[in-house]
Amino acid sequence: MDGCLHCVFTWQKACSIFHTQGWKHLRRSFSTEKVIHKDHSLPNPSWSKDLRLLFDQFMKKCEDGSWKHLPSSECKVPQRIHSFKTYFLDSKPVKEDQLSQARPFTRSYEVGQGFEYAMFYNEDEKRTVCLFQGGPYLEGPPGFLHGGALATMIDTTLGVCTISCMGLFMTANLNINFKSPIPLCSVVVISSQLDKVEGRKVFVSCNVRSVDEKTLHSDATGLFIKLDPEKSLT
Template sequence: MLGRCAARALGALRGLREGAPPARSPGPSRRLLSSEKVSDENHSLPKPCWSKDMRLLFDQFMKKCEDGSWIHLPSYEYIATQRSQDFPTFIHASELINKEKLSQGRLFTKSFEDGLGFEYVMFYNDAEKRIVCVFQGGPHLQGMPGFFHGGAIATMIDATVGMNAIVSGGIVMTANLNIDFKRPIPLCSIVLINSQLDKIEGRKLFVSCNVQSVDKKILYTEATSLFVKLDLEKKFD
């Protein structure tokens, strides 16, 4: 979650708050994260593997973005490495990891071929501190035959509430995630993941979430989470 998409999402929010046209999705005033290996392909744009329903939902939310009330958040393939002057904490931690392996790091949700794993797009409402993620899961996310694996749902919940915490508080990490699985989700279906920032207490950000069917008649999952804004000057082992 500490990737280039977060930096661009924060940049888009800055642009909106400063009165820039929302359709342009302006980049950040300064690069929060940099990388030696970065793919510029935005994976939150329509693909041939997207179903008709997912494309329709995308178009509906893009329509909401026209007046600036919602922002379309980009999504990229590679997690960025950090500049030492900006992120001493992570540079210290990365010294414990083989540099070659670190350079091969790739966002987990983007490690599947198109249509087989995680296909999703997120939209953010700054006034309501809310993110809606349109998620289409592929056949390689199966758990029990015919249904999504619970870990795949947990991954997308963490990605959604985590992005909500990032755009609200900056660089954060998950401290706690509680998930209540109410109903199994049929494999290859489309769901809406609704995330809401509930409160901020110092460095702590509390975010809640639910997973619903597209028609909002079925509640599949509920979750609460706690994120902690990192102290970038503090080193850890």
């Protein structure tokens, strides 16, 4: 149940503002909490030519409003900490200094060494696309990306897709088929979509393909459950 934890708490506040007021108001709201935001989903020197090209292509798609670029940071938003306590820590208190040092797992590596990615969301199609480049610290078999690193990005992408569409949810089940290894430091495209909703249950799926779309590296399905503030998960 904890696969998309940091993503969920960062996005709880984001989703409500995003759906009603848009990203400009979202950034303004966060800025009132005196948090310095660096968007880590923007190009940096570690990005390969393929990642930069794909990023530019999707930014072009954003010009007509059909797609939106989703910012990503390692900030420690007080709202996220409060949400964490509300839903999970009623009977398991955690020290304030421990929470203050927390950051999203996918943004905890040095630039270029771990998870480099950018996400885009299409509200009409209920789709999220993640452009992902796995750095040298994510090695599994020699020269290839670790399966757990890919699973992390699949869970994150499916989670962002679910939360962008439906609000505050959490991973309940994740099924991944690994079909072809991903060369370390190469770029893949993780395309996810919302499939169906049954009460508090949301079913999503995705595939992971090479930049030229000729290689299917993986596909996956996920089940996410809407959080109920009246019920404790502890």
